[in-house]
Amino acid sequence: MNGTAHTLDVDHRTTLLDALRERLGLTGAKKGCDHGQCGACTVLVDGRRANSCLLLAVAQDGTEITTVEGLAGDAGDGELHPLQRAFLDRDAFQCGYCTPGQLCSAVGLLAEAAAGHPSYVTPPDTGSPDGPASPGGPAGLTPAEIRERLSGNLCRCGAYPRIVEAVADTAAEAAR
Template identity: 70%
Template sequence: MGADVFHSEVPLTVNGEARRPTVDHRSTLLDVLREQLGLTGAKKGCDHGQCGACTVLVDGRRVNSCLLLAVSLEGREVITVEGLAPAGGDLHPLQRAFVDRDAFQCGYCTPGQICSAVGAIAEARAGRASHVTDPAADVGAPVELTRDEIRERLSGNICRCGAYPHIVEAVEDVTR
């Protein structure tokens, strides 16, 4: 068996750009993003899907990129924190809110927090309930992002510095 048996070219779109990295079948999306594509915003925290530092969006849904095999992403769209901002150098509204609210200290978790917040906002707008959503709420209707909803939806992203109050305020700023 040749070495090519364990590598495949994977066509995907990353931050709006068509890419075709050749990946080892054991490589995670996080490793391909950081090591092959030079996108170092997503961080390797726990490498077990427990901290959320590696959160990115795949087809608009938030994922822990340390758990997702890159070879499984053929034809998918990946957005990292580097790809959130519109062209022209402006920050994404959540990135701006994080800066304005000082919603970080060391900043290690910030890219994952921001990507997770983008996904959480989209989920709420699409009417996806969380554990704290009122059971009497209309099924499929947009969910209001109260402080409790924001905290619940972002609970998979850990901030060792404890910047949670400012993170919640930043998300509130964008959703109001």
């Protein structure tokens, strides 16, 4: 979990979200709908985004879980993750309830795009026949691409335009 191994004795019905929040005190991931529909509980499991309210904790044995609390921890110097900085710079949140899930999902989408994984809106002729496109994604992470890739994360405040701008800023910075 965020680079630290944890051993927990949990009931086999305990969700990853409940284990994170109630057993480990990692309250960044939020319980929104508890049905996998809002994305407030999004975390990274082995680098892939996942709704932690739908995952059983016991099934995550041996996986690397990254929560919003662990995003800035990569450098160990107290610096924010580039996406966290971009969210602040773009004022990409209002109440902040969805922000941890939005951030984890955005980290996942940047990795997916860099690996050349297309989204629903990626044009079929994008990329090269020899493999995935260059870092930045097969469609260059246009606003439409970012919106589609973040469509599983809801924001009741409607901060979507600023969230898209923050993700685009981070993708552009990473491409430099």
